[in-house]
Amino acid sequence: MKRTPEPELMQIPSQVRAYADADFSRSDSMVVESLEKYLKKVGRTLNKSDLILDIACGPGNIAERIAKNWPFVKVVGIDGSKEMLNEAEKKLAEIPINNLSYELIEINSIAKGEMNFRFKADVLVSNSALHHFHDPFRFWGALKKLGKNKCIHIHRDLIRPTSLEKAFEIKEKHLTNSPEILKKDFFASLKASFTVNEVTQQLVHAGLSQLEVFQIDELYFEVIGCI
Numbered sequence: 001m002k003r004t005p006e007p008e009l010m011q012i013p014s015q016v017r018a019y020a021d022a023d024f025s026r027s028d029s030m031v032v033e034s035l036e037k038y039l040k041k042v043g044r045t046l047n048k049s050d051l052i053l054d055i056a057c058g059p060g061n062i063a064e065r066i067a068k069n070w071p072f073v074k075v076v077g078i079d080g081s082k083e084m085l086n087e088a089e090k091k092l093a094e095i096p097i098n099n100l101s102y103e104l105i106e107i108n109s110i111a112k113g114e115m116n117f118r119f120k121a122d123v124l125v126s127n128s129a130l131h132h133f134h135d136p137f138r139f140w141g142a143l144k145k146l147g148k149n150k151c152i153h154i155h156r157d158l159i160r161p162t163s164l165e166k167a168f169e170i171k172e173k174h175l176t177n178s179p180e181i182l183k184k185d186f187f188a189s190l191k192a193s194f195t196v197n198e199v200t201q202q203l204v205h206a207g208l209s210q211l212e213v214f215q216i217d218e219l220y221f222e223v224i225g226c227i
């Protein structure tokens with residue numbers, strides 16, 4: 001199936017609400033587990049001078065988990081949608097997490113050099129972010145600018161199904177009881193996603209071929225490594 005990009009930023013209030021209300025806890029926790037496993041595998045520990053950036057953090061579910069898991073590490077969630085960050089900030093106001101904060105940053109502007117983030121990250125994570133980018137090289141380009149030397153990367157995203165019929169079947173199977181708006185968004189995301197082969201090629205062309213890509217299940221791939 002040919003890729004159909006979807007709008008980059010998620011800004012429509014009903015869409016943001018539905019996304020923020022959805023339960024993605026299973027896949028959210030897998031990002032934390034992957035980071036834990038990777039740190040163990042390479043024998044690295046995080047310390048209090050480290051910075052973890054959650055790229056395109058949306059309502060902050062993953063950033064929250066990471067910040068709670070490593071309470072001595074500074075965690076910053078960045079997203080270009082004010083509406084999404086409002087959801088994240090609302091939760092943070094109700095239950096403060098001292099080592100977590102959010103910043104409104106449009107990520108293409110980092111890739112293009114129009115904007116800088118004042119610190120370089122020791123760990124960059126993202127979930128369901130890459131497929132939002134109309135030009136995936138802007139995403140990888142921004143990551144190169146945001147990470148320190150020897151930065152750890154964990155990026156998970158959806159795999160584009162082989163056909164529209166398969167995308168429809170996956171949507172019905174995984175979002176059976178979800179609100180229509182979420183199903184519609186998920187279907188659009190599946191169509192906008194990349195295949196594992198495409199991501200492998202992207203990494204080569206972006207000069208990031210030290211990162212490994214592998215399929216996790218029928219929905220997700222993961223990019224992992226240190227550069």
Ligand SMILES: C[S@@+](CC[C@H](N)C(=O)[O-])C[C@H]1O[C@@H](n2cnc3c(N)ncnc32)[C@H](O)[C@@H]1O
Pocket residue numbers: 008009010011024055056057058059060061062078079080081084105106107108126127128129132133
């Ligand atoms: C599907 S959500 C994923 C949110 C979160 N990572 C999660 O897994 O729950 C995608 C997020 O990427 C953000 N996004 C898309 N393109 C972006 C860009 N160019 N700059 C900053 N954020 C972007 C959207 O606003 C949205 O919040």
